[in-house]
Amino acid sequence: MKNLSKNIFLNAVVCPTLGWLLRSEQYIEGLSDKSLTLAERFRIEQGIEIENRARQLFPSGVLVEEKQMQLAAERTRALMSDPDTAVIFNGAFLSDGFSTRADVLQREGKGWQLIEIKSSANDKKEFIDDIAYTAMVMRLAGLDVQATSLILISKDYRLGMSNDKLFLEIDHTDEVLVKVAEFESVHTEIDEITRGRNKPEPVLQRECKKCPLFAECLGKGIENHILHIPRLSQSKFDSLKELGIVCIEDIPADFPLTSNQARIRDCVRTRKPFIGKQLRSSLEAVEWPAFYLDFETTMTAIPLYPDIAPYTQLPTQYSIHKYSDVGIFDDHLEYLADPSKDCRRELAENLISNLEQSGSIIIYSSFEKTVVNSLASLCPDLSGKLTALIDRMVDLEAIIRNNYYHMGFQGSTSIKRTLPTLVSEMTYDNLEIGEGSSASAAFACLALGRYDNAAAESVKRNLLVYCEQDTQAMVKLHERLYEFSHLMV
Numbered sequence: 001m002k003n004l005s006k007n008i009f010l011n012a013v014v015c016p017t018l019g020w021l022l023r024s025e026q027y028i029e030g031l032s033d034k035s036l037t038l039a040e041r042f043r044i045e046q047g048i049e050i051e052n053r054a055r056q057l058f059p060s061g062v063l064v065e066e067k068q069m070q071l072a073a074e075r076t077r078a079l080m081s082d083p084d085t086a087v088i089f090n091g092a093f094l095s096d097g098f099s100t101r102a103d104v105l106q107r108e109g110k111g112w113q114l115i116e117i118k119s120s121a122n123d124k125k126e127f128i129d130d131i132a133y134t135a136m137v138m139r140l141a142g143l144d145v146q147a148t149s150l151i152l153i154s155k156d157y158r159l160g161m162s163n164d165k166l167f168l169e170i171d172h173t174d175e176v177l178v179k180v181a182e183f184e185s186v187h188t189e190i191d192e193i194t195r196g197r198n199k200p201e202p203v204l205q206r207e208c209k210k211c212p213l214f215a216e217c218l219g220k221g222i223e224n225h226i227l228h229i230p231r232l233s234q235s236k237f238d239s240l241k242e243l244g245i246v247c248i249e250d251i252p253a254d255f256p257l258t259s260n261q262a263r264i265r266d267c268v269r270t271r272k273p274f275i276g277k278q279l280r281s282s283l284e285a286v287e288w289p290a291f292y293l294d295f296e297t298t299m300t301a302i303p304l305y306p307d308i309a310p311y312t313q314l315p316t317q318y319s320i321h322k323y324s325d326v327g328i329f330d331d332h333l334e335y336l337a338d339p340s341k342d343c344r345r346e347l348a349e350n351l352i353s354n355l356e357q358s359g360s361i362i363i364y365s366s367f368e369k370t371v372v373n374s375l376a377s378l379c380p381d382l383s384g385k386l387t388a389l390i391d392r393m394v395d396l397e398a399i400i401r402n403n404y405y406h407m408g409f410q411g412s413t414s415i416k417r418t419l420p421t422l423v424s425e426m427t428y429d430n431l432e433i434g435e436g437s438s439a440s441a442a443f444a445c446l447a448l449g450r451y452d453n454a455a456a457e458s459v460k461r462n463l464l465v466y467c468e469q470d471t472q473a474m475v476k477l478h479e480r481l482y483e484f485s486h487l488m489v
Contacts, residue, residue, distance in 0.1 A: 002022075002023050002024075002025065003069065003094065003097055003098065003099035004023060004097050004098045004099065004190070004191055004194060004195075005099050005100065006100055006130065006133045006134065007022065008022045008023045008194060009098070009133055009183075009187070009190060010126075010129055010130075010133060012190045012193065012194050013129075013183075013186070013190065014205075014207050015202065015203075015205070015207065015208075015211065016190070016193045016194065016200045017199060017200050017201070017202040017203075017217065018211060018213060019190065019193070019194045020193060020194045020196065020199050020200055021199070021213065022194075023194040023195070024194075024199075037435075037437070037438050038433075038438040038441045038442060038445075039435075039437035039438045039440065039441040041441075042441035042444060042445065043441075046119055046300065046301050046302075047119045049301075049302065050117065050118075050119035050153070050301055050302075051103065051117050051119075053163055053166060053167075054103075054104075054117045054151050054167055055089055055104070056163050057151075057163070057164060057167065058087040058089075058104060058106070060086050060087055061086075061087035061088065061089050061104070062079055062085055062087065062088055062089065063089040063090055064076050064079070064088060064089065064090045064091055064092055065090075066092070069092055069094055069099050070094065072090075072091075072092030072101075073092045073093055073094045073099075075092070076088060076091040076092050076093065079091070080105075080112075080143075085107070086106065086107045087104065087105065087106050087107070088102070088104070088105040089103070089104060089105075090102070090103070091105045093134075093137050093138055093141050093143075094141070095137055095140040095141040096140060096191070097191060097195070098136075098137045098140060098187070098191070099137070100133060100134045100137040100138075101134075102114055102115075102116075102134050102138070103115060103116050103117040103151075104116075104117065104151075108146045108147060109146070110144060111143075111144030111145065111146035112138075112143065112144065112145060112146065113145075113146060113147040113148070113149065114131060114134060114135055114138065114145050114147070114148045114149075115148070115149050115150070115151055115169070116130055116131045116134070116148075116149075116150050116151070117150075117151045118150060118151065118152055118153075119153060119301050120152055120153060121152060121153040121154070121155050121301075121310050121311050122152070123150065123152065123170060127150055127172075128172060128175050128176055128179050129179060131148050131150070131172060131176050132176045132179035132180045132182075132183055133183060135148055135176055135177075135180050136180045136183045136184055136187065139180065139184075140187075146173075147171065147173045148171075148172050148173050148176040148177075149169050149170060149171045149172055149173070150169065150170045150172055151167050151168070151169050152167065152168055152169075152170065153166065153167065153168075153301055153310045153311070154166060154167055154168040154310070155309050155310060155311075156309070157303070157309070157310055158303065158306065158307060158308070158309070159302075159303045159304075159305065159306045159307075159308070160306065166302070166310075202217050202218050204218050204241060204246065206227070206232075206234065206237055208227060209227040214227075218246075222246060222247060223247075224247055224248040224249060224268045224407065224410070225246060225247065225248070226240050226245060226246055226247070226248055226251070228248065228264075228410040228411035228412075229248065229257075229261050229264060229265075229411055230260065230261070230264075230411045230412070231258070231260075231261070232261070236256070236257075239255075240255075248264065248265050248268040248269075249265070249268045249269050251265050260401075263405055264405060264407075264411060267405050267406070267407050268407050271407060273404065273405060273406040273407075273484075274404065274405040274406075275403070275404055275484055275485070275487070276402060276403030276404060277403075278402065278403050279399070279403035279404055279481065279484065279485045280485035280486070282399045282402070282403055283399065283478070283481060283482055283485055285360075285394070286360045286362065286394055287358070287359050287360045287392075288323070288324055288325050288359060288360070289322055289323060289324045289325075289330060289356075289359040290322070290323050290359055290360045290361070290362055290394075291320050291321070291322050291354075291355050291356075291359060291360070291361045291362065292320065292321040292322075292323070292362045292471040292472075292474045292475055292478075293318060293319075293320055293355070293361050293362065293363055293368055293393075293471065294318065294319050294363075294364070294368070294467055294470040294471045294474070295315050295317070295318050295367065295368055295371045296315070296316055296317045296318070296436065296439045296440065296443070296463070296466075296467050297313045297314055297315050297316060297371065297440060298313075298314050298316050298440040298441075298443045298444045298447075299311050299312065299313045299314065299440065300444050304342075304444065304447045304448070305341060305342040305447075306342075307342075308342065313371075313374065314342070314344065315337075315344060315347055315371045315374070315375065316336070316337045316339075316343075316347075316440075316443045317334070317335055317336040317337060317347075317443075317463060317464070317467050318334065318335050318347070318351060318467065319332070319333075319334045319464075319467040319468045319470060319471040320332065320333040320334065320354055320355065320471060321468075321471040321472060321474075321475050323475065326478065326479060326482050327479055332468065332471075333354045334464055334467065334468060335347055335350045335351070335354075336460060336463060336464055337443075339443060339446035339447040339456075340447070344375060344378055344379075345378070345379055345382075347375070348375040348378075348379050348382055348386060349382070351372075351375075351386075351389070352382065352385045352386065352389070355389055355392075358392075359392070360392055360393075360394045361389060361392045361393045361394065362393075362394050362396055362474055362478065363393050363394070363395055363396065363474075364395070364396050364397045364415050364474055364477075365395065365397045365414075365415075366395065368393065369390050369393060372386050372387075372389055372390055373386075373390070396474055396477060396478060396481075397413050397414075397415070397418075399481070400413050400418060400477075400481070401413045404481060404484065406418075406421050406422065408420075408421035409421060415473060415474075415477075418477060419473050419476075419477060422477060422480045422481075423473070423476040423477060423480055426472075426473060426476055428466075428469060431462070431465060431466055431469065432458075432462040432465075433459075433462045433463060433465070433466040434466065439463055439466055439467070442459050442462070442463060443463065445459070446459055446460070
């Protein structure tokens with residue numbers, strides 16, 4: 001049986017069943033062995049670098065290097081007993097089966113300040129929970145936590161500044177103490193539940209939708225769960241629970257739903273797609289030649305280039321498929337930035353040239369508009385031409401959202417749902433880079449010089465192939481919608 005760690009405790013506060021599974025190591029088969037994606041590895045590496053840099057703010061700090069918790073806790077106790085030790089990194093605490101590690105402990109008179117390091121530029125509610133759990137365990141161990149704070153990334157930092165400019169510290173003592181009291185009131189109960197021999201019965205709640213175990217838990221065997229309904233309010237969710245309804249097809253005809261929600265219910269009931277009356281006219285509004293456009297971007301905690309703030313979203317490449325009419329291919333155009341420098345202006349200039357002066361620019365979601373707006377802000381002398389591109393954009397997702405629904409979408413019109421449902425023959429499975437977050441991480445690794453020449457060239461080719469697949473996906477979706485629109489009488 002595991003100690004009750006921060007991850008287990010915080011999950012158990014939301015769902016005791018998940019906490020029990022995590023503590024007893026009763027994972028769904030394959031979940032714990034899931035190999036990390038390139039994006040996940042990069043995120044971990046970035047977090048480690050931020051933590052190491054933050055420790056430099058405390059030059060006298062002593063690191064607790066022991067991995068085994070009992071040994072680490074003993075080492076931490078010894079350091080805390082030494083009045084000459086002012087700062088401790090990665091201090092470990094064990095108390096009544098609870099365990100935690102503290103990023104930074106700074107001596108404050110007879111007590112300690114607890115400091116959590118986060119590789120984020122934004123303060124978040126869940127950070128309070130993180131600090132509060134560690135503070136609670138320290139208090140259970142008989143220690144005096146006098147103050148708590150967060151170290152976050154400063155948006156004012158620029159490449160080349162001193163390390164101390166990378167961070168800002170925010171005091172959260174009052175908020176943390178409130179949350180500690182809340183945790184202390186339930187910690188014994190959570191310990192008993194997660195330690196118990198029998199798995200607690202799961203309780204359906206809206207948070208289940210994001211749980212990695214949902215498909216093998218309360219969602220098992222339910223093809224069309226009510227959690228697939230988009231924007232389902234808490235009050236409507238509670239009402240459906242009270243009625244004992246978990247399947248969309250069982251929602252009564254008189255149950256109050258929005259028009260979009262009712263459309264989803266009706267499609268599930270009839271098992272037939274919805275084709276809106278405006279689908280054909282929406283598609284016919286496209287002006288030819290049309291340009292299918294997709295951007296890829298990267299975003300890092302420590303800027304890749306000078307004069308850029310942390311977590312600035314940098315467009316790094318685009319793909320354009322040019323068609324003279326539905327299904328009639330003209331050309332494919334693409335751009336990939338030089339990873340050694342900030343190429344946003346060059347990208348903007350090439351984009352303007354490649355998209356010519358007329359014809360619809362077909363996009364999927366508002367992301368491309370956001371990117372072009374950011375380029376217009378960066379390059380005021382090009383803003384007129386860039387803004388003109390936005391005026392020509394046609395959002396294919398918006399057309400689907402307003403005019404077409406298939407029960408296979410499961411309440412979502414993201415391309416991750418619509419493409420496999422409508423164009424099942426098109427897959428990303430055989431690509432070396434198969435999703436956007438890994439494309440972002442791959443470019444960042446190129447910029448950081450993590451590949452030798454041969455590997456770098458291979459990564460660049462894979463990035464181009466992936467981005468091209470994205471615009472080809474829009475082409476195929478457009479063609480399929482065109483077919484559906486002509487089925488209407």
